[in-house]
Amino acid sequence: MVSARIVLLLLATLLCAGAAVASSWEDHDGHRCARRCEDRPWHQRARCVEQCREEEERERQQQEERGRGDRHEHDRRGEGSSSGDEREQEQEQGRRPYVFDRRSFRRVVRSEQGSVRALRPFHEASKLLRGIRNYRVAVLEANPRSFVVPSHTDAHCIGYVVQGEGVVTTIENGERRSYTIKEGHIFVAPAGAITYLANTDGRKKLVIAKILHTISVPGEFQFFFGPGGRNPESFLSSFSKSIQRAAYKTSSDRLERLFGKRGQDKGVIVRATEEQIRELRHQASSEGGHGPHWPLPPFGESHGPYSLLDQRPSIGNQHGQLYEADARSFRDLADHDVSVSFANITAGSMSAPLFNTRAFKIAYVARGQGNAEIVCPHQQQQSQSQRGGKGRRRSEEEEEEGGSSEEEEAGQGYRTIRARLSQGTVFVVPVGHPFVAVAARDSNLEIVCFELRAEKNEKVFLAGADNVLKKLDRVAKALSFAAKAEEVDEVLGARREKGFLPGPEEESGRREEREREEEERGGRHGGRGEREKEEEEEEEREGRHGGRGQRKQEEEEREGRHGGRGRREEAAETLLRMVTARM
Numbered sequence: 001m002v003s004a005r006i007v008l009l010l011l012a013t014l015l016c017a018g019a020a021v022a023s024s025w026e027d028h029d030g031h032r033c034a035r036r037c038e039d040r041p042w043h044q045r046a047r048c049v050e051q052c053r054e055e056e057e058r059e060r061q062q063q064e065e066r067g068r069g070d071r072h073e074h075d076r077r078g079e080g081s082s083s084g085d086e087r088e089q090e091q092e093q094g095r096r097p098y099v100f101d102r103r104s105f106r107r108v109v110r111s112e113q114g115s116v117r118a119l120r121p122f123h124e125a126s127k128l129l130r131g132i133r134n135y136r137v138a139v140l141e142a143n144p145r146s147f148v149v150p151s152h153t154d155a156h157c158i159g160y161v162v163q164g165e166g167v168v169t170t171i172e173n174g175e176r177r178s179y180t181i182k183e184g185h186i187f188v189a190p191a192g193a194i195t196y197l198a199n200t201d202g203r204k205k206l207v208i209a210k211i212l213h214t215i216s217v218p219g220e221f222q223f224f225f226g227p228g229g230r231n232p233e234s235f236l237s238s239f240s241k242s243i244q245r246a247a248y249k250t251s252s253d254r255l256e257r258l259f260g261k262r263g264q265d266k267g268v269i270v271r272a273t274e275e276q277i278r279e280l281r282h283q284a285s286s287e288g289g290h291g292p293h294w295p296l297p298p299f300g301e302s303h304g305p306y307s308l309l310d311q312r313p314s315i316g317n318q319h320g321q322l323y324e325a326d327a328r329s330f331r332d333l334a335d336h337d338v339s340v341s342f343a344n345i346t347a348g349s350m351s352a353p354l355f356n357t358r359a360f361k362i363a364y365v366a367r368g369q370g371n372a373e374i375v376c377p378h379q380q381q382q383s384q385s386q387r388g389g390k391g392r393r394r395s396e397e398e399e400e401e402g403g404s405s406e407e408e409e410a411g412q413g414y415r416t417i418r419a420r421l422s423q424g425t426v427f428v429v430p431v432g433h434p435f436v437a438v439a440a441r442d443s444n445l446e447i448v449c450f451e452l453r454a455e456k457n458e459k460v461f462l463a464g465a466d467n468v469l470k471k472l473d474r475v476a477k478a479l480s481f482a483a484k485a486e487e488v489d490e491v492l493g494a495r496r497e498k499g500f501l502p503g504p505e506e507e508s509g510r511r512e513e514r515e516r517e518e519e520e521r522g523g524r525h526g527g528r529g530e531r532e533k534e535e536e537e538e539e540e541r542e543g544r545h546g547g548r549g550q551r552k553q554e555e556e557e558r559e560g561r562h563g564g565r566g567r568r569e570e571a572a573e574t575l576l577r578m579v580t581a582r583m
């Protein structure tokens with residue numbers, strides 16, 4: 001009796017322990033692994049999960065060999081060979097949640113002749129990007145004279161041809177359409193439409209940047225390969241053998257050769273012969289797939305690419321050009337509420353600071369170098385505490401002032417997210433967030449932009465000819481800038497260019513201005529301790545200036561230093577701050 005109970009107890013304990021081990025695997029590495037595997041095409045998932053388990057097991061064994069007692073669990077989670085990188089990346093993105101460099105992409109299709117890489121879902125990257133969780137960014141690269149085998153996806157695809165040329169074919173509503181694409185073309189492949197394409201160039205890679213609008217599982221997309229064999233695995237081979245035989249009225253042997261393990265195994269992107277390429281190209285031109293011409297065809301069904309770079313720029317001057325396509329100019333975009341634009345910023349110039357009234361902007365750097373600044377008012381508690389020092393001090397200050405650190409006070413501090421831009425960088429600008437992009441001095445900066453929720457969106461410029469601040473009425477100007485309206489107007493009216501402006505380095509007379517600024521600062525700050533100055537510089541370096549303007553001013557007032565400052569200077573400074581989003 002007693003022994004039976006003990007046995008039962010023992011059994012129960014063992015079972016619990018087993019469950020705990022299993023769930024800890026799920027919770028930690030398993031979870032991360034599983035998530036990583038979710039990004040793989042479905043036919044690779046089983047293997048991916050298997051690899052994860054093996055990796056996990058190996059790591060655990062290594063840990064045990066080292067025998068470091070209690071810290072096992074901690075290390076295993078924090079310093080695992082691949083997971084360490086990932087954590088670093090997460091921290092990095094905690095600081096700059098809107099910026100994704102080339103390394104942030106994961107390969108979802110790997111093939112000898114090319115690849116498809118995708119960013120992970122936005123809502124996983126940052127809470128602040130939950131609003132666009134239904135969209136993903138992917139980049140396809142296909143070698144010269146290669147062919148991307150037919151598949152369909154459970155997401156709509158809006159693609160921009162960044163480089164090269166090719167032929168795209170889609171089968172939709174029972175009709176096959178082929179069209180040629182080249183650099184600067186936009187095309188749409190709707191969810192479920194069987195799509196394939198070829199790089200028809202003999203030397204250049206074909207590069208397509210895409211937005212995937214997911215409509216099945218938010219933020220997730222899958223490729224389905226019908227034609228295929230071993231790699232890519234044809235989904236047809238997953239039906240029962242008897243079903244396959246009945247469906248195709250043929251022998252298992254033949255099925256095996258067509259869809260099965262003995263079928264195609266060269267991957268998703270395969271090499272094509274010159275003849276095959278010629279035939280595909282011929283097909284596309286004979287079907288007249290050159291995109292919609294104005295006027296649109298009678299039934300409004302425009303299918304085919306839209307040549308963005310052949311249009312007149314909507315904004316253009318010596319500092320840059322902006323080409324835009326929306327649902328009105330390109331009907332295919334209407335179903336997706338996305339607009340696509342291309343900005344070519346001249347070396348040394350910049351876009352005028354602006355914000356979007358409704359759209360989320362996803363920008364992909366097609367070519368060139370430069371940097372961007374995005375001004376973000378969101379308080380990021382977790383990343384602040386990670387950064388220790390500054391961040392913590394700030395929240396302490398807030399507490400001293402009687403507000404809990406949860407409380408948000410409007411107009412009290414912004415974060416400037418700075419991004420170095422180079423080919424392949426993606427940055428996201430949320431609704432209403434002011435931003436600017438600056439081209440490096442020695443290279444143009446070419447950016448492809450997808451604006452999500454584009455309908456009724458308006459670009460609101462904060463500097464240049466159509467500066468919205470100029471539209472404030474006299475009283476509003478005087479009250480909000482604490483300066484005479486004339487003075488405000490002088491500053492606001494200084495730039496005549498529209499949309500694109502001279503950049504911070506290019507600007508003529510810039511040195512003079514800097515000298516003047518320095519003089520002013522010197523006068524104002526005269527006698528301030530070296531330490532304070534250092535602190536400021538540090539803050540600037542960190543790109544953080546939450547409430548600093550305010551704080552500085554308060555300090556100055558307390559110390560009675562305020563008196564010497566002219567109102568004009570102050571107004572100019574406030575304006576500059578607003579316009580360039582710098583403090």
Ligand SMILES: *[C@@H]1O[C@H](CO)[C@@H](O)[C@H](O)[C@H]1NC(C)=O
Pocket residue numbers: 309344346444446
């Ligand atoms: C961008 O502008 C430069 C001239 O400033 C031009 O040479 C280049 O071709 C343009 N890029 C595109 C993609 O149109």
